Amino acid sequence: MSHPSQVTDVAALKEKIAAELAAVRHRSLAYTDADDELLMRQHSPLMSPLVWDLAHVGNYEELWILREVGGITPLRPEIDELYDAFKHPRSGRPSLPLLGPDEARKYIAGVRGMALDVLDRMDLAHPDPLRAGGFVFGLVMQHEHQHGETMLATLQLSREPGLVQEGDLPPGRSxxxxxxxxxxxxxxxxxxxxxxxxxxxxxxxxxxxxxxxxxxxxxxxxxxxAYAAFAEDGGYENSRWWTPQGWEWVQxxxxxxxxxxxxxxxxxxxxxxxxxxxxxxxxxxxxxxxxxxxxxxxxxxxxxxxxxxxxxxxxxxxxxxxxxxxxxxxxxxxxxxxxxxxxxxxxxxxxxxxxxxxxxxxxxxxxxxxxxxxxxxxxxxxxxxxxxxxxxxxxxxxxxxxxxxxxxxxxxxxxxxxxxxxxxxxxxxxxxxx
Missing domain, CATH: 3.90.1580.10 (paralog of FGE (formylglycine-generating enzyme))
Incomplete structure (x- = not known):
């Protein structure tokens, strides 16, 4: 299928954008299809609780599609600061009064429904750079996919088995x-x-x-x-291979x-x-x-x-x-x-x-x-x-x-x-x- 940015027919482009939005949301929900305790827990101070990511992608979508482009009155203005990535470091997010998993799912579903209404009536040929070619939808979609990858990193750090789907890959070549x-x-x-x-x-x-x-x-x-050969050759024990900052970190x-x-x-x-x-x-x-x-x-x-x-x-x-x-x-x-x-x-x-x-x-x-x-x-x-x-x-x-x-x-x-x-x-x- 063509990338949405390469589709010239307006109706086809809107249909493609809607399909991509559905796909990325399916991914976000799949990575958060777990018990509430796992979603609310912080698995590493480097990462947010998964439930924060889930509501954050919806809040980002509301800010840019509903408010900035759609001119819609804020749905939940009281949560904006909770899901502003610059207001609170990841290590402190578990202590915030975050939306619970069910409430987060309900919130992002409501935002998505209204976002699709904005898409339906938007002029994709508008000179405003946020509207032209559907840029704002690409912004939101890529953002949510990036958080999908972040969620996978969090699931890896959780050390919990059975949460991530496996698949097949082609063989390599020597x-x-x-x-x-x-x-x-x-x-x-x-x-x-x-x-x-x-x-x-x-x-x-x-x-x-x-x-x-x-x-x-x-x-x-x-x-x-190849990397194991470096480790086995004492790579982590010899300062000559490291920058001063890197060597300090290793030590x-x-x-x-x-x-x-x-x-x-x-x-x-x-x-x-x-x-x-x-x-x-x-x-x-x-x-x-x-x-x-x-x-x-x-x-x-x-x-x-x-x-x-x-x-x-x-x-x-x-x-x-x-x-x-x-x-x-x-x-x-x-x-x-x-x-x-x-x-x-x-x-x-x-x-x-x-x-x-x-x-x-x-x-x-x-x-x-x-x-x-x-x-x-x-x-x-x-x-x-x-x-x-x-x-x-x-x-x-x-x-x-x-x-x-x-x-x-x-x-x-x-x-x-x-x-x-x-x-x-x-x-x-x-x-x-x-």
């Missing part, structure tokens, strides 16, 4: 039987950032020309087996392996959604921080790619393979399975340069700080991007197995603190030309 493990990207100018995509975020804009020297980038993300927190990994008699095990299992050697490593990714790259004699290098490797397309929506043989997205796919599982998803698995499987840390592009303009609100710019957050690219296709593209920029690893994060390496 890197030794494929092409060279690195791909050369030649020197030259490329266009970085979002162009015509009307649903791209402000931090992806404006599109601009960038010159890059030639470089090499890994064909695949770093695998569990103070007693870090010795990726999050959820344990070693038993020389074998690596992981906890995945409440189940203990051997670490699959051929999957991309996930749940690693930027510090760990950077240390591995140094140990391997390489470095992390900049986000410009990562994006250029995609080939200046909506997705590495082209502009068509992801198919099952191109990427591991949308919680097809609750884990990354094996290395080499998607040869048809390769970029024109031959770089594979750039989209899906794991978010990939880059060496870049989250900074604005030249000519950046905040829209529709500064708190989405602008307040995070600086040298505190590192950029991640590409999405993970938990990311929905409507919330990812080659230009999409994610960001997080370099210590974070509860997210579905991995990486690949790069190196400059000799």
């Amino acid at each position: 890197p030794g039987l494929a092409a060279a493990p690195e791909v050369h990207i030649p020197e030259g100018i490329f266009v970085m950032g979002a162009g015509a995509n009307p649903w791209a975020y402000d931090n992806e804009r404006p599109a601009h020309r960038r010159h890059l020297c030639g470089y090499w980038i890994d064909r695949y993300p770093v695998s569990n087996a 103070s927190k007693g870090i010795s392996a990726p999050l959820f990994w344990t070693e038993d008699g020389g074998d690596w095990w992981r906890l995945r959604f409440g189940r203990e299992e051997p670490v699959p050697p051929d999957e991309p490593v996930q749940h690693v921080s930027w510090y760990e990714a950077d240390a591995y790259a140094r140990w391997a004699g390489k470095r992390l790619p900049t986000e410009a290098e990562w994006e250029k490797a995609c080939g200046e397309r909506t997705y590495p393979w082209g502009d068509a929506e992801p198919s099952l043989d191109q990427a591991n997205l949308a919680h097809r399975a609750a884990r990354p796919a094996p290395i080499g599982a998607f040869p048809s998803g390769a970029s024109p340069y031959g770089v594979e698995q750039l989209v899906g499987d794991v978010w990939e840390w880059t060496d870049s700080w989250f900074q604005p592009y030249p000519g950046y303009r905040s829209f529709p609100y500064k708190e989405y991007s602008e307040v995070f710019f600086g040298e505190e957050y590192r950029v991640l690219r590409g999405g993970s197995w938990a990311t929905h296709p409507s919330a990812i593209r080659a230009t999409f920029r994610n960001w997080d603190l370099p210590i974070r690893r509860q997210i579905f994060s991995g990486f690949r390496c790069a190196r400059s030309e000799d």
Whole structure:
């Protein structure tokens, strides 16, 4: 199916938007289909209780679709501050007078019904940028999908089994039987950032020309087996591989392996959604921080790619393979399975340069700080991007197995603190030309 932003017929576009809204709500309700105690409990100070996320997506929808665009009188103005992500840190949200699960479900259902009424009467050709092409619906939809991924991270931290659906993935290809493990990207100018995509975020804009020297980038993300070799070689015990801040973090927190990994008699095990299992050697490593990714790259004699290098490797397309929506043989997205796919599982998803698995499987840390592009303009609100710019957050690219296709593209920029690893994060390496 076409991405909603690519549908030109107004009736078809509205029908598509309504279908996508239904799909994302089905996902949110599925991840919160659990007993009230689990939804109300905080499973980690890094994350909100699941019931907060559930009501928050509805409150966000009310703010932007009902009030900002629809001009509708606030339904529950007294809860706005409770669900404002900037008013209360995640660690303190359990103490707030949050809506209970049943009340939250009733609230978001009411908001959705009114949002569909706004969609029905909206002029999608209106010059207002919130209305044009249905931008506000893309804003709300992507936001809810992002919280769907956040909910999955919370469910992983809960360590409770049986809450997350499994699925099948294609087999991988042995890197030794494929092409060279690195791909050369030649020197030259490329266009970085979002162009015509009307649903791209402000931090992806404006599109601009960038010159890059030639470089090499890994064909695949770093695998569990490769990362285990780093750990087994004393990677966590040797300060030479770490930045001073990273080494302090490792020492103070007693870090010795990726999050959820344990070693038993020389074998690596992981906890995945409440189940203990051997670490699959051929999957991309996930749940690693930027510090760990950077240390591995140094140990391997390489470095992390900049986000410009990562994006250029995609080939200046909506997705590495082209502009068509992801198919099952191109990427591991949308919680097809609750884990990354094996290395080499998607040869048809390769970029024109031959770089594979750039989209899906794991978010990939880059060496870049989250900074604005030249000519950046905040829209529709500064708190989405602008307040995070600086040298505190590192950029991640590409999405993970938990990311929905409507919330990812080659230009999409994610960001997080370099210590974070509860997210579905991995990486690949790069190196400059000799």
